Amino acid sequence: xxxxxxxxxxxxxxxxxxxxxxxxxxxxxxxxxxxxxxxxxxxxxxxxxxxxxxxxxxxxxxxxxxxxxxxxxxxxxxxxxxxxxxxxxxxxxxxxxxxxxxxxxxxxxxxxxxxxxxxxxxxxxxxxxxxxxxxxxxxxxxxxxxxxxxxxxxxxxxxxxxxxxxxxxxxxxxxxxxxxxxxxxxx
Numbered sequence: 001x002x003x004x005x006x007x008x009x010x011x012x013x014x015x016x017x018x019x020x021x022x023x024x025x026x027x028x029x030x031x032x033x034x035x036x037x038x039x040x041x042x043x044x045x046x047x048x049x050x051x052x053x054x055x056x057x058x059x060x061x062x063x064x065x066x067x068x069x070x071x072x073x074x075x076x077x078x079x080x081x082x083x084x085x086x087x088x089x090x091x092x093x094x095x096x097x098x099x100x101x102x103x104x105x106x107x108x109x110x111x112x113x114x115x116x117x118x119x120x121x122x123x124x125x126x127x128x129x130x131x132x133x134x135x136x137x138x139x140x141x142x143x144x145x146x147x148x149x150x151x152x153x154x155x156x157x158x159x160x161x162x163x164x165x166x167x168x169x170x171x172x173x174x175x176x177x178x179x180x181x182x183x184x185x186x187x
Contacts, residue, residue: 040053
């Protein structure tokens with residue numbers, strides 16, 4: 001595996017560190033008045049979700065891991081296990097539903113996702129960045145209320161709470177960002 005210097009770590013990099021696999025969430029490059037520069041890296045363990053703050057000097061060497069990404073289709077959920085199918089080999093894979101965390105409600109039947117593997121171990125599931133949902137509940141449209149910044153609360157058909165512009169009503173299809181949980185546009 002390639003080794004990189006501590007000052008080359010970027011958000012999203014996967015590192016082998018302390019006998020674990022960690023993804024760099026935030027990287028802050030610090031140049032103190034005295035002493036050498038370093039990178040303050042907030043990391044999340046890909047296997048158990050633990051968080052860690054670590055300081056890497058530019059001369060520190062870390063192992064950068066490349067995960068293999070495979071597109072797979074979500075088939076169904078069974079006893080808190082999500083079942084996916086590899087579209088090339090047609091092999092099925094079961095992963096615990098909590099691998100998606102709070103993004104779980106956005107997973108839809110037949111949805112194509114990207115699963116990241118370290119060898120044969122599946123570590124992460126990435127949903128499409130934008131998904132279409134239906135508004136299940138929101139306040140009625142008020143005539144004359146068109147101010148762009150006056151978003152109102154809404155509940156989607158998957159139970160997720162978002163804010164939508166005043167002109168969006170119940171049963172309307174909207175596009176939502178699965179990373180930020182924000183309204184993007186009407187579908």
